[in-house]
Amino acid sequence: MIKYLSHSEIDKIKWDLCIKDSVNGLIYAYSWYLDIVCPKWDALVEDNYKSVMPLPRAEKYGFRYTNPPLFTQQLGVFSTSVLSTESVDQFLQHIPKEYRYIEMNMNTLNRAKPDTFKARELVTHLLDLIPTYEHIYANYSTQAKRNLKKALASSLTVAKEVPPQKVIDLFRANRGKEFKHKPAYYKLLHTLMLICLKLNLGQCWGVYTKEKELCAGIFFIGSNKRVIFLFSGANKIAYETNAMTFLVDQFIRTNAQRDITLDFEGSMNPDIARFYKGFGSTETHFMQVRKNTLPSPVKWIKEAQFKRRIAIK
Numbered sequence: 001m002i003k004y005l006s007h008s009e010i011d012k013i014k015w016d017l018c019i020k021d022s023v024n025g026l027i028y029a030y031s032w033y034l035d036i037v038c039p040k041w042d043a044l045v046e047d048n049y050k051s052v053m054p055l056p057r058a059e060k061y062g063f064r065y066t067n068p069p070l071f072t073q074q075l076g077v078f079s080t081s082v083l084s085t086e087s088v089d090q091f092l093q094h095i096p097k098e099y100r101y102i103e104m105n106m107n108t109l110n111r112a113k114p115d116t117f118k119a120r121e122l123v124t125h126l127l128d129l130i131p132t133y134e135h136i137y138a139n140y141s142t143q144a145k146r147n148l149k150k151a152l153a154s155s156l157t158v159a160k161e162v163p164p165q166k167v168i169d170l171f172r173a174n175r176g177k178e179f180k181h182k183p184a185y186y187k188l189l190h191t192l193m194l195i196c197l198k199l200n201l202g203q204c205w206g207v208y209t210k211e212k213e214l215c216a217g218i219f220f221i222g223s224n225k226r227v228i229f230l231f232s233g234a235n236k237i238a239y240e241t242n243a244m245t246f247l248v249d250q251f252i253r254t255n256a257q258r259d260i261t262l263d264f265e266g267s268m269n270p271d272i273a274r275f276y277k278g279f280g281s282t283e284t285h286f287m288q289v290r291k292n293t294l295p296s297p298v299k300w301i302k303e304a305q306f307k308r309r310i311a312i313k
Contacts, residue, residue, distance in 0.1 A: 002046045002094045007057075010042075014049040022078040024109040025224040027201060029054060029078050036192050037069035044094050051079035053091045055099070063294060065101035070185065071192055071230060073124065073265050074286055076106030088112040092289065101302055102291040108284050117289040125264040125273065125281035133256035137249075139280030144245060147278075151246035155210035158250045162206035164193035167217030170233030189231060196221050205251060207243040216243040220251070227255070228263045248279060 012031040019025045027033055029052075034041045038056035045052050053076060056069045068075070077083055077091045088110045095102060105122065106112070112119075129136070140148070168186055196202025196219075206217040216238035219231045234244055252262070264276040277283065290306070292299050 002044050002091060004094065004096055005043050005045055007040060007042055010045075011049070015043070015045075015052060018049045018052050018080060019078055020224070021080045022224070023080065023082055024078055024107055026074060026078070026107060026226065027221050027223040027228065028072045029075060030223070032195070032199075033072075033192075034069075036195060037072050037188065044091055046079075046091075050081065051077060051083070051087070051091075053077045055095065057099075061298065063100045063298070064098050065103075066095075066099055067101070067103035068105045070188060072105075073228075074105050074107040076104065076110040076286075078107070083109060085111050085113060089114055092117060097293075100292075100294045102289070103306070104289050106287045106289065108286045110287060112287065112289070114289055117291045119287050119289050121285045122266075122288050123268065123273070123283050123285055124266055125276040126284050127252070127262040127264070127279055127281040129252065129255050129258055129260050129262055131256065133253050136252055136256060136280060141278040141280075144278030147242040147245040148249050151242040151249075154241040154243075154246075156215075156241060156243055156246050157208050157210075158247060159206045159208060160203065162204045162214065162217050164190060164197070164204050164219060166214055167204060167206065167219055167231065167233045168193075170214060170217055170235060171231070172233075174233065174235050176233075193219055193231075205247055207238065207247045209237060209241070209243075213237070215241070216247055218244075218247055218251070222260070225259055226261045226263050229265050244275075245278075252279065 010031070015031050019029045034054055034056070040057045042055045042057050043052055044055065055066050058065055058067070077088050089112050092112060092114050102117070108124070168190060172186065193202060193204070197204070201221055201223055203220045204217065205220070206214050209215050216234040217232060218229060221228050221230045232244065238244055264281055267273050267276070292302055294302055
């Protein structure tokens with residue numbers, strides 16, 4: 001039986017045990033992670049936490065809605081047993097009617113046929129790190145191998161304990177200028193990074209030039225045998241020397257023959273997707289479901305905002 005629970009009713013110990021033992025558990029779904037990215041989250045729970053689905057909750061203009069929190073690519077239904085299409089559909093149908101706008105990224109093991117929802121496919125890129133480095137490298141694209149050769153000739157070095165704020169600053173001073181994120185975005189990101197490090201679930205790697213200047217950095221998070229490429233920053237020198245290719249390669253080299261999967265976390269951007277595929281990763285799809293029962297004209301405004309948002313991604 002599926003029940004709706006408000007935030008205060010959720011047993012977070014049982015919740016986290018479910019995510020830990022889930023066949024499709026992800027770090028995004030742990031209670032502590034959700035508490036950071038969306039303190040007001042409710043949930044749907046089946047039986048005694050056999051299966052669960054978080055409902056990140058927000059309110060605007062008096063209407064309740066749920067949409068993907070920042071730094072949370074996938075949520076959906078998590079279960080200690082294999083999920084059928086029907087069971088995923090049942091969870092979606094149990095979302096309370098009080099949620100007048102629903103936008104939810106399911107996870108890669110959630111397949112559904114939601115008649116009352118609009119659905120579209122999103123992608124992530126996964127790389128199995130169980131094989132030897134030599135085997136993984138053999139599947140690099142010609143371009144990736146060429147970029148790596150150039151990086152190796154640039155006297156770059158890798159550091160595995162870079163302060164997260166330095167990577168954030170690197171992003172803000174370069175590509176971040178295109179996005180114009182508010183200060184709260186970076187404050188939340190930094191908080192998340194520090195807590196992941198404290199829990200030994202985060203790693204912040206960086207690349208330094210021969211002049212000892214940080215030119216690229218990646219923050220990785222991981223649990224449930226999956227390491228996720230959460231955030232990165234790079235400057236002009238990094239692009240000129242292919243430092244990001246060098247950094248990812250060093251991470252792969254260090255972690256090869258471990259029972260983990262590297263999740264590049266996207267992207268729908270063809271150029272970024274090509275970069276991820278260059279390491280031999282596999283394009284993997286997951287569903288985004290939407291339902292808009294807001295009254296007009298709020299409904300039209302929300303639809304226009306959604307179309308504008310996906311157009312620039």
